Amino acid sequence: MRALCWEGVGRLAVRDVPEPTIRSGGDIIVRVRASSVCGSDLHLINGYLPAMREGDILGHEFMGEVVETGPDVQRIKVGDRVVVGSVVACGGCWYCRTEQYSLCDNSNPQPVFTEKLWGHSPAGILGYSHAAGGYSGSHAEYIRVPFGDVGAFTVPAGVPDDSVVFASDAMPTGWMAADFCGLKGGEVVAVWGAGGVGQMAARSAQILGAERVIVIDRLPERLATAAQRLGVETINYAETDVLEALRELTAGRGPDACIEAVGMESHDVGPTYTYDRAKQTARLQTDRPTSVRQAIMACRKGGTVSIVGVYGGLVDKFPLGAAMNKALVLRMGQMHAQRYIPMLLDRIAIGEIDPGYLATHPMSLEQGARGYEIFQKKEEGCLRTVLHPQAA
Amino acid sequence: MSSSNATRWALAGAATVTVLGVGRVLARRRRRHQPDRVDGWYVVHRGITVDRPVDAVIGFWTDRERLDRGLAEWATLEQLGDNRWRCVASDPAGGGTEWRAEITVDGPGRLSWRVTDGPVAQQGRVELAPAPQDRGTEIRAELRWRSGPVRRALGLAGGGDPDIALRSGLRRIKSLIETGQVLDTRHDPSGRSPKQEQATDRVREKLMAGGRP
Numbered sequence: 001m002r003a004l005c006w007e008g009v010g011r012l013a014v015r016d017v018p019e020p021t022i023r024s025g026g027d028i029i030v031r032v033r034a035s036s037v038c039g040s041d042l043h044l045i046n047g048y049l050p051a052m053r054e055g056d057i058l059g060h061e062f063m064g065e066v067v068e069t070g071p072d073v074q075r076i077k078v079g080d081r082v083v084v085g086s087v088v089a090c091g092g093c094w095y096c097r098t099e100q101y102s103l104c105d106n107s108n109p110q111p112v113f114t115e116k117l118w119g120h121s122p123a124g125i126l127g128y129s130h131a132a133g134g135y136s137g138s139h140a141e142y143i144r145v146p147f148g149d150v151g152a153f154t155v156p157a158g159v160p161d162d163s164v165v166f167a168s169d170a171m172p173t174g175w176m177a178a179d180f181c182g183l184k185g186g187e188v189v190a191v192w193g194a195g196g197v198g199q200m201a202a203r204s205a206q207i208l209g210a211e212r213v214i215v216i217d218r219l220p221e222r223l224a225t226a227a228q229r230l231g232v233e234t235i236n237y238a239e240t241d242v243l244e245a246l247r248e249l250t251a252g253r254g255p256d257a258c259i260e261a262v263g264m265e266s267h268d269v270g271p272t273y274t275y276d277r278a279k280q281t282a283r284l285q286t287d288r289p290t291s292v293r294q295a296i297m298a299c300r301k302g303g304t305v306s307i308v309g310v311y312g313g314l315v316d317k318f319p320l321g322a323a324m325n326k327a328l329v330l331r332m333g334q335m336h337a338q339r340y341i342p343m344l345l346d347r348i349a350i351g352e353i354d355p356g357y358l359a360t361h362p363m364s365l366e367q368g369a370r371g372y373e374i375f376q377k378k379e380e381g382c383l384r385t386v387l388h389p390q391a392a
Numbered sequence: 393m394s395s396s397n398a399t400r401w402a403l404a405g406a407a408t409v410t411v412l413g414v415g416r417v418l419a420r421r422r423r424r425h426q427p428d429r430v431d432g433w434y435v436v437h438r439g440i441t442v443d444r445p446v447d448a449v450i451g452f453w454t455d456r457e458r459l460d461r462g463l464a465e466w467a468t469l470e471q472l473g474d475n476r477w478r479c480v481a482s483d484p485a486g487g488g489t490e491w492r493a494e495i496t497v498d499g500p501g502r503l504s505w506r507v508t509d510g511p512v513a514q515q516g517r518v519e520l521a522p523a524p525q526d527r528g529t530e531i532r533a534e535l536r537w538r539s540g541p542v543r544r545a546l547g548l549a550g551g552g553d554p555d556i557a558l559r560s561g562l563r564r565i566k567s568l569i570e571t572g573q574v575l576d577t578r579h580d581p582s583g584r585s586p587k588q589e590q591a592t593d594r595v596r597e598k599l600m601a602g603g604r605p
Contacts, residue, residue, distance in 0.1 A: 001581070003581065003583060005582065005583035007583075013583075015583030016583075017581040017582060017583050018581045019581065020580065020581050021579070023576065023579060024573040024574075024575065024576075025572065025573055026571070026572075026573060053582075053584070053588075053592045053595065054583075054584065054588055055582040055583035055584030055585075055588055055589075055592075056582055056583075057581065057582060057583065072572065072573075088575075090567070090570060090571040091571070092443070092570035092571040092572075093443050093566075093570050093571075094441075094443040094527055094528065097443060105443075105566065105567075105570070106566070106567040106570055106571050106575065107575060108575075109574070109575040109576055109577055109600060110577070110596055110599035110600050111563075111599070111600075112598065112599045112600065112601065112602060113599050124575070124577075130592075130595060130596065130599060133575070133577055134577040134578075134580065134596060134599070135577050135580060136577075136580040136581050136582060140581070144580065146575055147571070
């Protein structure tokens with residue numbers, strides 16, 4: 001079969017690779033129909049999360065059709081049209097039992113790397129390097145999904161592939177970000193990042209009761225899309241002092257909750273950003289925490305900062321003093337896909353959330369490398385490139 | 393001239409101090425990572441928490457069919473007598489390591505074993521205890537092994553493998569009890585040549601071996 005493989009830092013190519021086979025009783029094989037690029041892939045492609053091996057298949061946000069099931073699979077049937085959570089969860093450990101699926105004890109067969117790096121190993125993630133288990137990804141014609149009964153969910157008829165594909169990762173991540181905020185109704189929520197996750201977080205915050213949502217980015221077209229699709233207020237940080245603007249918009253209080261949906265390759269303007277970028281390039285820090293710093297500084301006293309942008313290692317100048325003295329609540333984590341996906345599918349089915357507009361660039365697998373380039377450089381108003389491995 | 397000499401001396405001094413310092417830190421780290429020594433045995437204690445009641449964990453051990461199915465890819469067990477067992481562990485390269493052991497049940501949720509014939513003199517015991525807060529069962533294991541006299545004289549634990557094997561084993565057992573399977577991504581498709589795949593498998597081995605417990 002054909003698959004989009006990582007060939008070294010910044011290099012992707014389509015290769016002919018063997019088809020996956022059932023390896024364990026709980027496995028299913030999915031014929032991939034839509035597989036989205038994700039901002040977190042960029043950290044892998046660009047070598048910031050250094051656990052990729054040449055030839056690894058990328059992709060973790062996908063949907064498709066089940067073509068084979070292992071002997072222990074009961075809920076999922078061959079022929080089902082399914083969306084699959086990108087986080088692998090066993091369904092049998094304490095973390096899964098308590099719906100903290102991204103912390104699953106048994107789904108990363110190669111836990112030593114993250115145990116050394118982070119103290120413990122969280123769940124494995126499909127197509128997300130050898131730190132996250134070494135699973136083959138979804139930018140391929142077929143993919144093996146372990147624990148299919150736990151991770152795959154049948155999709156309501158009538159919802160297009162390019163819409164439901166985001167129920168795999170961007171939507172649950174955005175939802176969890178808003179869920180972390182503990183909204184009771186009437187809050188002001190600021191969201192850093194107007195990409196797929198940021199926009200889904202903004203929509204989720206609205207559904208969960210936020211009265212005003214303010215989205216921050218530097219790309220006018222993304223901000224315009226967010227304003228038009230979701231009815232949010234926007235701040236362009238390239239033109240406006242964000243902290244000043246947020247203080248003004250909230251009559252001095254600051255947002256009740258700040259969601260960070262950017263991650264370790266965050267951008268900004270000014271000398272601090274240049275400094276961060278230089279340190280990261282020299283590997284003196286692994287992550288650029290620009291937007292996290294801003295979120296902490298902006299958040300109202302006693303408010304919540306919710307981090308769903310991906311970070312991998314160490315950061316400098318983390319404003320711990322601000323967080324401590326303002327008594328902030330910091331929540332963060334990889335999303336618990338399996339907890340949220342069924343509920344999100346219901347919301348898509350009734351039209352409460354329609355993520356389809358994120359798929360600005362449908363492409364074939366062969367166009368994958370270019371698809372990532374457009375996505376990374378934010379050319380052509382790209383929000384998400386969605387690959388269609390079955391297309392020639 | 394003299395000031396530049398002084399600078400050089402100062403630098404050399406600083407470098408020496410740094411190197412000595414680093415050496416000391418490394419030595420200390422290394423000692424900390426050495427297993428304890430008791431009566432000529434190396435001793436490690438490892439534990440893991442399984443999200444099942446004690447009875448279910450015991451049930452797993454005594455359900456021979458399930459145990460065999462779970463171990464199939466890693467080892468075969470054969471009962472030779474009342475408490476005598478033969479075990480052949482298969483390593484990924486296809487080779488096998490064989491040993492014979494006596495396994496004794498010491499009480500409810502307690503057993504011990506002694507390798508009677510194998511590559512490393514080894515004995516150990518396992519104790520099951522209910523974990524607090526409805527967290528299931530704590531499997532606590534103690535493993536003792538001996539290594540050769542030369543290695544011992546040099547103060548190297550050597551045969552560090554028994555500890556790694558114990559940790560990998562505990563993780564595998566936990567996964568078998570909680571999910572009925574042990575995941576493995578070694579045969580997942582990739583765009584690698586056979587040679588690159590071999591190199592990647594060696595990395596995988598390192599990332600799979602041992603681990604936290």
